[in-house]
Amino acid sequence: MSRVLPFEVTHRSVLAIAVPMTLAHLSTPLLGIVDTAVIGRLGRADLLGGIAVGSVIFSILFTTFNFLRSGTTGLTAQAVGAGDAVAETAALYRAGLIGLAAGLLVIVLQAPILAVSLASMGASGEVERAVSVYFSIRILGAPFALLNYAILGWFLGRGQAVTGLALQLLLNCLNMALNATFVLWLDWGVAGVAWGTVIGEAVTAVSGVALCARTLARGFGIPGPLLFARDGLMRTFAINRDIMVRSFSLLFAFALFTSASARQGDVALAANAVLMNFFLLGGYFLDGFATAAEQLAGRAVGARYRPAFSRAVRLTFVWGAGLAIVLSAVLLIGGPLFIDILTTNEEIRRTARVYLVWAALTPLLGVAAFEFDGVFIGATWSDDMRNMMLVSLAAYVVAWQVATPHLGNHGLWLAIAVFLVVRGATLALRYPVRLARTFPG
Incomplete structure (x- = not known):
């Protein structure tokens, strides 16, 4: 039987996680407001509609993979509680590999995904053209976006909510700044918003990987048989x-x-x-x-x-x-x-x-x-x-x-x-x- 590892839960430990993550969650709708305001300055209803419809498509698409955040948090937290550094690292690697693979698969399947999405939305021809431009660019960021889910879940599982907040603020603030620059200064229109999002996701993913490497230090290596152990993979997929x-x-x-x-x-x-x-x-x-x-x-x-x-x-x-x-x-x-x-x-x-x-x-x-x-x-x-x-x-x-x-x-x-x-x-x-x-x- 595994040994019991006591620890104390206090109001402070609850707030140390809850407050940073509340701020992180609240920064997300702010990004949508800024995107709408930036495109709204161009005065074209079709572009504004394209951003709105495109955002809904990606919201639905990425919500499908929200398990990469939630599931990784639970598995990592349990590994931390058990003092199992190998399982903790494995939780990150498995989620990261699933995220990257899923992101690449989404890129490969982008044509049917876009076709089905547009057919279900019933938007005008002008709006559909704007959505197509936005979608074809932003879809390139899918592997980075899903990798970010896994990294965020891992840091939250470790109780490092401030690091999670920092990554979310980096993503959203950089996204807002790039979107405003590309649209209002370079006049890239809908493509500017899409590229701003892709670059923001890529930079955040690279930063997240760097933080993970620093956190793991010399403990980043894990034997392949352990990483791909059937029990661990089956549990991950079931959750x-x-x-x-x-x-x-x-x-x-x-x-x-x-x-x-x-x-x-x-x-x-x-x-x-x-x-x-x-x-x-x-x-x-x-x-x-x-x-x-x-x-x-x-x-x-x-x-x-x-x-x-x-x-x-x-x-x-x-x-x-x-x-x-x-x-x-x-x-x-x-x-x-x-x-x-x-x-x-x-x-x-x-x-x-x-x-x-x-x-x-x-x-x-x-x-x-x-x-x-x-x-x-x-x-x-x-x-x-x-x-x-x-x-x-x-x-x-x-x-x-x-x-x-x-x-x-x-x-x-x-x-x-x-x-x-x-x-x-x-x-x-x-x-x-x-x-x-x-x-x-």
């Missing part, structure tokens, strides 16, 4: 598969929300889009504590030390719940002002205010789902996380079908609330079972 199913389920839930909103008319669609920003903002904040749960819970599993695991779960929940209360209060009180900032259309403003309470409550309704997600990823209980996500998605679809005919848009938001609550509740029900199995006796 990644489960997280991929979870990611696709989330994408489906948001796609269904958007589609159902569109069926209610342009005003309802626009109002829901405005309010969805509140939901996403809450998610960016709560993700910081979910990341802390990933690292600390994973480390405790590797160390076979139940007290640290239980305290990590308790402290991340306390901080997450406290933050959720504050966020919901801020959104309830300041929501009307935020709505007015996001749109000048009076009809959309009035409609959004009607449904504001639903969006404002999403941090509170979803805090358990976010925090348990972090715990289950860190503990690599990915099969239960996958299964409970599918149960929650089924509950969401049923609630949508039952409620919207009677409640309209209120019914749609009620379905989102059901989705969040069921995710948290089902994971909470599975938690004691998995805890007893992981820490027997």
Whole structure:
């Protein structure tokens, strides 16, 4: 039996991970705002639409590979907790190789990916031409982007959140600076935004590899048979598969929300889009504590030390719940002002205010789902996380079908609330079972 390696979990250790990662998460939407503003200065609707559609395509594409970040964090944290330097290094190498291979495969398959994406978007010919230019350039950065996922996950698994923040800030700040330079100064248009993103991803990947090499120092070597050991590879692929199913389920839930909103008319669609920003903002904040749960819970599993695991779960929940209360209060009180900032259309403003309470409550309704997600990823209980996500998605679809005919848009938001609550509740029900199995006796 592996030895127990005790360690202490404190409020400070939780915040040391959560605060940097919250800042990193919040820098991501800022990049999208800058890209839109830069292209918007050119005054061409087709270019702005091309960036918007292209960004959605890559968001969906790269979300598919989000397991490279989450799965690597859990596996690395467990290796750190167990004091297994070889397993820690293997987690990085396996994820990095998968990321590079997947990125190259995406480049090879770029033609069918673009064709299917354009067919599903239904954009105008002018917008499609802009998307094609953007896509054909940005796709070249896929190997770097996916390698960055693996590197970020590895540093987070080691508890080096400040390093993760530095890499994210390098990526986003360099991206913004290059995009502005290429578009506003060199007049490269949509191609400028794409090249800025590719170069930013490449520079960040090279910087990340350099930081990994420095961290590993002389311990970077690992025997091939250990790296490609069947048990290690099968475990990595199983966890990644489960997280991929979870990611696709989330994408489906948001796609269904958007589609159902569109069926209610342009005003309802626009109002829901405005309010969805509140939901996403809450998610960016709560993700910081979910990341802390990933690292600390994973480390405790590797160390076979139940007290640290239980305290990590308790402290991340306390901080997450406290933050959720504050966020919901801020959104309830300041929501009307935020709505007015996001749109000048009076009809959309009035409609959004009607449904504001639903969006404002999403941090509170979803805090358990976010925090348990972090715990289950860190503990690599990915099969239960996958299964409970599918149960929650089924509950969401049923609630949508039952409620919207009677409640309209209120019914749609009620379905989102059901989705969040069921995710948290089902994971909470599975938690004691998995805890007893992981820490027997």
